[in-house]
Amino acid sequence: NAGVMQNPRHLVRRRGQEARLRCSPMKGHSHVYWYRQLPEEGLKFMVYLQKENIIDESGMPKERFSAEFPKEGPSILRIQQVVRGDSAAYFCASSPPGTGWDGDTEAFFGQGTRLTVV
Amino acid sequence: AQSVTQLGSHVSVSEGALVLLRCNYSSSVPPYLFWYVQYPNQGLQLLLKYTSAATLVKGINGFEAEFKKSETSFHLTKPSAHMSDAAEYFCAVAGGSYIPTFGRGTSLIVHP
Numbered sequence: 001n002a003g004v005m006q007n008p009r010h011l012v013r014r015r016g017q018e019a020r021l022r023c024s025p026m027k028g029h030s031h032v033y034w035y036r037q038l039p040e041e042g043l044k045f046m047v048y049l050q051k052e053n054i055i056d057e058s059g060m061p062k063e064r065f066s067a068e069f070p071k072e073g074p075s076i077l078r079i080q081q082v083v084r085g086d087s088a089a090y091f092c093a094s095s096p097p098g099t100g101w102d103g104d105t106e107a108f109f110g111q112g113t114r115l116t117v118v
Numbered sequence: 119a120q121s122v123t124q125l126g127s128h129v130s131v132s133e134g135a136l137v138l139l140r141c142n143y144s145s146s147v148p149p150y151l152f153w154y155v156q157y158p159n160q161g162l163q164l165l166l167k168y169t170s171a172a173t174l175v176k177g178i179n180g181f182e183a184e185f186k187k188s189e190t191s192f193h194l195t196k197p198s199a200h201m202s203d204a205a206e207y208f209c210a211v212a213g214g215s216y217i218p219t220f221g222r223g224t225s226l227i228v229h230p
Contacts, residue, residue, distance in 0.1 A: 004161070033217065040127075042208055042220040043162070056217065091161055109154075109161035 003027065004094050004110035005074075012116045013082045021077040021113045025094030032075040033107065034067060037089040049075060082117045089114045120145045120213040124221035132229045137181075137196040139224045141209030144190065151192040152210040152218060153183055162208065168192060179203070204228045 003026035013019050025032050030051050035043040048056040049069035060067065064082075069075040079086055095107040125140040143149060150169050154162040166177025173185040183194045192209060206225050210218035 006161075035220075040222070042122075042124075042222040045217055045219065048217055093162075106164055106167075109163070111159070111161040114159075 004029075004092060004108050006090075006092055006110035006113050008113060009111065010114050010116070012118060014118055015083055016081050019079040019082050019086070019115055019117075021079075021090050021115070022074040023077070023092035023094075023110060024074040025092075026108055028096060029094035029108075030097045031095040031107075032069050033093045033095075034075075034077050035091045035093070037091060037112070039088075043091060046077070079115075082115075084117045087115055087117045120149065120211045120219050122209050122211050122219055122221035124207075124209050124224050126224055127222065128225045128227060130227040130229065131199045133201055134198050137194070137199045137203065137226065139194040139207050139209075139226065141183075141192045141194065141221060142190050143192060143209070143211040145211055145213040147213045150212040150216070150218075151183075151185060152212070153177065153181070153192075153194050154208045154210065154220075155179075156206040156208065156223075158205075165194070165207075199226075199228050201228050201230065 005024040007022050032049045034046040037043050045059040047060050047067045052071050064080045066078045089112045091112045093107045093109045121144045123142045152167045153165040155165050156162050165181050166175045168175050168185045176182045181196045183192050185192055206223045208223045209221045212218040
């Protein structure tokens with residue numbers, strides 16, 4: 001899982017600022033998944049993207065949150081006007097083309113970005 | 119719809135003792151099931167996964183899990199705990215969407 005790179009590892013933002021979290025998938029992976037981990041809770045699915053497409057955003061809050069995965073460059077999770085409740089660890093995972101967690105392949109996680117809103 | 123329940127937010131064992139972490143799932147279709155381990159300030163690492171082949175699945179670091187359809191369970195076991203096993207363990211289920219839903223996690227504490 002060291003191949004999935006997330007940065008920054010730690011991010012501190014004041015209330016009302018914007019947070020940008022970056023995820024570079026493993027080489028050859030074109031599927032990216034973002035999860036949020038709140039204290040004392042498991043990982044909550046947020047969004048699933050393929051290159052230039054949002055496939056499933058059923059877990060994304062309706063406001064202030066957006067995600068993209070451009071043709072070139074990392075996937076970005078953007079949180080506008082952050083509030084204290086956004087403080088969490090945000091993880092991304094990547095998987096190869098044509099598959100996700102369905103059996104033969106493995107999706108790999110990055111080390112996460114820990115967002116603190118003060 | 120799919121969901122996971124991990125029984126016990128904390129499990130404490132002595133070094134050398136049996137490790138048993140419980141997971142029950144719900145899925146409207148035959149599921150894929152996973153156990154992940156998370157060490158402090160790290161990402162998640164796959165321990166093992168069930169993909170409808172053998173019901174007893176062996177993973178890394180001596181862990182194994184057994185899929186029991188009648189009990190909708192996928193409990194994780196290890197015969198002898200090691201200090202290095204202390205971590206957070208997550209069970210996950212992937213049903214029709216193939217995007218896993220994770221449980222709340224169980225913190226494994228290993229005493230010398």
